Amino acid sequence: MTSSRRRFRRPLFLGPSVAALLLAAAGCSSTDAAVPVTVPTPSGEAAPYCRALHKELPKTVAGLDRGDTGPKSELTAQWGDGAIVLRCGVPRPAKMDDPMAKGAEMDGVNWLVEQPEGAGPRFTTTYRKAYIEVSLSTAYAHDASPLAAFGPAITKTVPSSP
Numbered sequence: 001m002t003s004s005r006r007r008f009r010r011p012l013f014l015g016p017s018v019a020a021l022l023l024a025a026a027g028c029s030s031t032d033a034a035v036p037v038t039v040p041t042p043s044g045e046a047a048p049y050c051r052a053l054h055k056e057l058p059k060t061v062a063g064l065d066r067g068d069t070g071p072k073s074e075l076t077a078q079w080g081d082g083a084i085v086l087r088c089g090v091p092r093p094a095k096m097d098d099p100m101a102k103g104a105e106m107d108g109v110n111w112l113v114e115q116p117e118g119a120g121p122r123f124t125t126t127y128r129k130a131y132i133e134v135s136l137s138t139a140y141a142h143d144a145s146p147l148a149a150f151g152p153a154i155t156k157t158v159p160s161s162p
Contacts, residue, residue, distance in 0.1 A: 034070030035082035042075065042089020046130035049158045050075050050088035053132070056153035057086065062146040083137040084146050088158075090133045093124050104144060107151025113144075123147060128158045 042050055054074040059066050064080030077086045095101050095114055102113040103126065111123040111134075120136040121144065132154060136146060 034068040034072065035078045035085065037069040037073075037076045037078065037082075037085055037087065039069075039071060039073045039075050040087050040089040040091070040133075042130060046089045047075075049130040050132075052157040053088055053130075053153055056157050058149050058153065061149040062140075079146075080137075083139060085135045086150070087133045087135075088130055090124065090131045092131055096124075096126065104147070106144065106147040107155075109147070109151045109154050111144075111147060125154065125158070127160050127162075128154070129161050130158050132158065 051074045054077065057066065057077050061079040061084050064083055066077060066079050067081065069076040069078050069085070075088050078084065093112060093114070096112055104111045104113050104123070109128075110126045112126055114122045114124070116122055120138040120140055122133060122135045123144065124134075125132040132150070134147060134150065136144075140146060
């Protein structure tokens with residue numbers, strides 16, 4: 001005689017307090033947390049220029065408010081929850097050695113233009129004593145106009161180099 005047993009699973013009931021906690025956690029905004037950004041390690045010459053630039057960066061870019069990066073640093077800044085990210089003191093990109101590399105000039109600042117796979121455009125200053133990188137989200141795939149907001153601060157704080 002064989003007996004077959006059936007296993008029944010009970011529905012999981014969390015209760016009102018646990019459900020409320022889960023709903024509250026789901027409703028938390030990502031604006032409460034700093035945007036994670038890798039902090040560069042600038043040369044001794046570039047670091048003071050980056051600190052000066054940090055103080056001059058605009059409060060808004062392309063209608064987006066400036067926020068904190070994680071970790072908080074004088075070498076990084078972001079606008080619009082990471083839609084625009086600036087890092088100062090980055091290494092010189094190898095792409096600058098490519099004679100076919102794309103470039104752009106915006107408000108007196110020259111930029112190397114790169115399009116990383118699966119990401120928005122990335123721009124790095126050229127002919128400056130510190131390399132400044134600005135990454136834009138894919139929303140700006142065909143719009144480099146946010147770069148214009150950085151021109152005055154860069155020309156004021158980071159001298160040109162030959």
